[in-house]
Amino acid sequence: xxxxxxxxxxxxxxxxxxxxxxxxxxxxxxxxxxxxxxxxxxxxxxxxxxxxxxxxxxxxxxxxxxxxxxxxxxxxxxxxxxxxxxxxxxxxxxxxxxxxxxxxxxxxxxxxxxxxxxxxxxxx
Amino acid sequence: xxxxxxxxxxxxxxxxxxxxxxxxxxxxxxxxxxxxxxxxxxxxxxxxxxxxxxxxxxxxxxxxxxxxxxxxxxxxxxxxxxxxxxxxxxxxxxxxxxxxxxxxxxxxxxxxxxxxxxxxxxxxxxxxxxxxxxxxxxxxxxxxxx
Numbered sequence: 001x002x003x004x005x006x007x008x009x010x011x012x013x014x015x016x017x018x019x020x021x022x023x024x025x026x027x028x029x030x031x032x033x034x035x036x037x038x039x040x041x042x043x044x045x046x047x048x049x050x051x052x053x054x055x056x057x058x059x060x061x062x063x064x065x066x067x068x069x070x071x072x073x074x075x076x077x078x079x080x081x082x083x084x085x086x087x088x089x090x091x092x093x094x095x096x097x098x099x100x101x102x103x104x105x106x107x108x109x110x111x112x113x114x115x116x117x118x119x120x121x122x123x124x
Numbered sequence: 125x126x127x128x129x130x131x132x133x134x135x136x137x138x139x140x141x142x143x144x145x146x147x148x149x150x151x152x153x154x155x156x157x158x159x160x161x162x163x164x165x166x167x168x169x170x171x172x173x174x175x176x177x178x179x180x181x182x183x184x185x186x187x188x189x190x191x192x193x194x195x196x197x198x199x200x201x202x203x204x205x206x207x208x209x210x211x212x213x214x215x216x217x218x219x220x221x222x223x224x225x226x227x228x229x230x231x232x233x234x235x236x237x238x239x240x241x242x243x244x245x246x247x248x249x250x251x252x253x254x255x256x257x258x259x260x261x262x263x264x265x266x267x268x269x270x
Contacts (some may be wrong), residue, residue: 001203026268028268029265029267030265030266030267030268031263031264031265032262032263032264032265032266033259033262033263034260034261034262034263035259035260035262036259036261038136038137038140038141039132039137039257039259040130040131040132040133040137040138040141041130041131041132041135041187042130044260046260072168073131077257080260082262088264088266089262091267092262099230115268116268116269116270117268117270118268118269118270119266119268119269120267120268120269121182121266121267122264122265122266122267123265123266123267
């Protein structure tokens with residue numbers, strides 16, 4: 001069973017327009033960057049950065065940190081392997097799930113629409 | 125404590141693991157030592173009497189203490205501290221002298237099998253038979269949904 005522990009190192013949020021409200025449509029783009037920091041047979045440490053930006057440049061949120069994936073060598077490999085080119089690997093789904101609550105709170109504090117909870121397909 | 129083999133793909137990763145391990149042992153040691161220390165200070169000059177319980181009875185394969193739970197707990201913590209000391213010292217020594225391992229002529233493709241016995245790093249095998257995994261990295265844009 002794979003365990004993913006997320007440690008945040010940066011949280012950043014900006015409200016970039018006066019016209020945006022909590023009730024504006026939530027249509028953020030999510031830019032993801034993941035890279036390996038260290039690896040052993042039972043753990044993989046990844047640096048990650050998730051950047052959410054609204055299309056009309058009305059709001060922007062960024063979270064970055066490290067994710068430690070613990071499990072067997074095979075489980076770790078499976079968690080970083082995407083099922084196909086358009087879907088995210090499991091580890092990314094888990095990271096997003098773990099930071100979602102915080103992103104929601106930041107959005108609420110900024111009075112901008114909260115991001116949607118599920119990470120879907122690649123958009124470009 | 126953990127006994128087993130862990131494979132690392134670089135000496136830097138191995139060094140970091142040893143550093144984290146030592147920090148964890150030091151934290152555990154400090155915490156347990158503080159418990160014992162504060163009890164000995166509270167109890168004044170009574171010394172080891174406050175730690176060693178006479179309430180142990182052999183029940184099946186275990187020693188059980190019903191009569192003096194506080195003393196029994198203290199005795200167990202004291203035993204833990206005693207066992208932690210050599211583990212901490214040995215791990216500290218391994219980390220202090222790790223530079224000499226880093227200076228070994230090691231092939232680029234090597235990985236490192238660390239053998240831990242009772243939580244103590246004891247042996248290191250430089251393995252050139254298993255290929256190193258390609259470092260993982262990804263970038264992408266994703267859509268969010270309800």
